[in-house]
Amino acid sequence: MSWMPTAPTDNLYKFSALWGLRMLLGLLLFFAWLISIQMQIEKEMDSAQHYYRSAMILPDIEQRLDALKQGKVNEHRLAWALPHWTPQDERVILEIAAKRHRQSMAASKSIMDQKAGEALAYLRRLDVLLIGFIYIVLATGLFVFGFMRWKRKLHDVEGKLRDAELTMRELGIEKLRIEIAQLRRSGRRS
Template sequence: MQWFPTPPTDNLYKFFAISGLLMLGGALFVIFALAYLDYRTERETDDSLYHFSSQQNQQQFRNRITAIKNLEPKKDLIAHLSDKLNNDLEFLTNALKVQTEIDVGYKARTPDTLDLVFDFVQARETFSLVAGLIYIVIAACLTVFGISCWRKKVQIPGERLNELDEEIKKASLLKLQLEIAQMQPMSETVKRLFELGDLMRPAK
């Protein structure tokens, strides 16, 4: 006596296969997300360094302009500028204005959830790598197991049943054709007997 109902293996194998594929899709999404976060972090780092350099340049220009206005020509010289440009107040003022206008649009971004995830992964790089590999292996095994079992236990038997059904139909059709062929000579025989009977009757 069967106490528990038989599980629908067809749906179970499909569930394994689809679950594995979804897990693999999730793994790909995480990989692309981490790659994007890495790219975004590098870009923001470059922007921060540029902002810091711009702030230093602005301070150098301000100090040099102040020194010129205070009639101190040798104070706060800017190393990468020539003596002529170091003493050109108009050039220094315009350069400070350009640096300030460029730096106006910079604003440090507030960290979000993706940043926290990326920081967690970076802090536990070895653990995250091992966990990711285990996750991918499990997903791949589920996919292969589900597809192979579904093909072996559902698809192939179904194809064989369809082929057997086709063979049974062909055999039934052939049998019917043989029966019809066997009936046709009998009708011809009966017709011949009637013809012989007409010949054997005496003429009136």
């Protein structure tokens, strides 16, 4: 008795085919993960735009607020501030804008720290691409080879055996009919 178990040769092709199919399903899950990473990167890009836009505008707003607090109404005017605003109205609006920009920067900062792009950068390496290619070839090869061999060596043979057995039964029934017909003829003669 051998200590090494032997593979079931009658189901080896089926095993190969099903394992290849399982690997292909894993590949589909991998692509779903890539799509989610891509969506996360787009979210990070939007957050980065919001962050840097707020980071560029906030110092100008703060300079204008300081000028308004010091009573210097004509210094550091913002191009987008409406000319009919009074200094008091402008100050209230700019304080609200500054608060919202700080909140936007804080919210965007946490999303930008996730660094989903690093996962895609890892996938661009040549060795990772080579392993991915080998995985795809192996999964497809196992799937195609296993099902083709399983069909040819097992399924087709079983189909031929079933057809042969059906033919044998039909021939046996036909032989019995002939024998019954002969017995009936000989029974009438006697």
